[in-house]
Amino acid sequence: GAGVSQSPSNKVTEKGKDVExxxxxxxxxxxxxxxxxxxxxxxxxxxxxxxxxAPDKSGLPSDRFSAERTGGSVSTLTIQRTQQEDSAVYLCxxxxxxxxxxxxxGNTIYFGEGSWLTxx
Amino acid sequence: AQKxxxxxxxxxxxEKEAVTLDCTYDTSDPSYGLFWYKQxxxxxxxxxxxxxSYDQQNATEGRYSxxxxxxRKSANLVIxxxxxxxxxxxxxxxxxxxxxxxxxKTIFGAGTRLxxxx
Numbered sequence: 001g002a003g004v005s006q007s008p009s010n011k012v013t014e015k016g017k018d019v020e021x022x023x024x025x026x027x028x029x030x031x032x033x034x035x036x037x038x039x040x041x042x043x044x045x046x047x048x049x050x051x052x053x054a055p056d057k058s059g060l061p062s063d064r065f066s067a068e069r070t071g072g073s074v075s076t077l078t079i080q081r082t083q084q085e086d087s088a089v090y091l092c093x094x095x096x097x098x099x100x101x102x103x104x105x106g107n108t109i110y111f112g113e114g115s116w117l118t119x120x
Numbered sequence: 121a122q123k124x125x126x127x128x129x130x131x132x133x134x135e136k137e138a139v140t141l142d143c144t145y146d147t148s149d150p151s152y153g154l155f156w157y158k159q160x161x162x163x164x165x166x167x168x169x170x171x172x173s174y175d176q177q178n179a180t181e182g183r184y185s186x187x188x189x190x191x192r193k194s195a196n197l198v199i200x201x202x203x204x205x206x207x208x209x210x211x212x213x214x215x216x217x218x219x220x221x222x223x224x225k226t227i228f229g230a231g232t233r234l235x236x237x238x
Contacts, residue, residue, distance in 0.1 A: 033226065035228070041230070041231075042228055042231045043211060043228040043231075045226070048225055048226070055225075056225050089163065091165070108167050108170065109213075109215075110167070111157075111165035
């Protein structure tokens with residue numbers, strides 16, 4: 001697509017329920033990132049994918065969080081047994097590494113509009 | 121480990137004046153890239169400017185310039201002739217391993233909220 005697409009844009013869920021957040025990156029982008037942003041705060045790195053593999057999962061807050069990416073395209077972030085502290089905006093981003101190419105044509109990270117998660 | 125520090129939680133600037141937003145970083149990788157993003161109240165993340173660690177000159181994009189001091193590991197953003205529409209949150213970010221395809225992890229600083237006064 002033309003940009004990074006995330007769904008749902010808003011999600012209200014009850015504590016203890018599982019949620020799935022979806023990210024459709026820009027076509028051809030090899031890298032995909034998930035960040036979490038609490039209200040008024042900075043971006044907390046969660047995980048990134050290089051193709052279908054996730055070289056770095058160190059940012060996932062707990063084992064309730066997991067993510068996968070299939071076909072080098074769409075990614076799903078799953079939060080099991082949601083807690084109120086999980087409430088935040090979950091931002092997905094993608095980029096394409098082109099050696100020798102400077103942003104914005106290469107290397108720039110493009111963000112989606114985010115999925116606003118509220119756990120009540 | 122990567123680390124990005126933005127020490128100014130909030131900044132005020134008078135319209136039409138220049139402002140500098142600070143960013144320092146820490147990495148042991150000689151190859152890295154530095155980014156600045158703007159996040160207005162709408163929440164979208166807007167790419168502003170990029171500096172590669174091997175770039176000889178400071179990056180400039182319109183009213184934005186990056187004051188890159190490699191030895192001090194700082195990458196301050198300078199906005200000239202501030203406009204009311206510049207009021208937003210500004211994030212500095214770093215990605216290691218820019219020269220090869222192995223580096224994609226990108227981390228962000230805590231951000232600086234800029235208020236432009238009329």
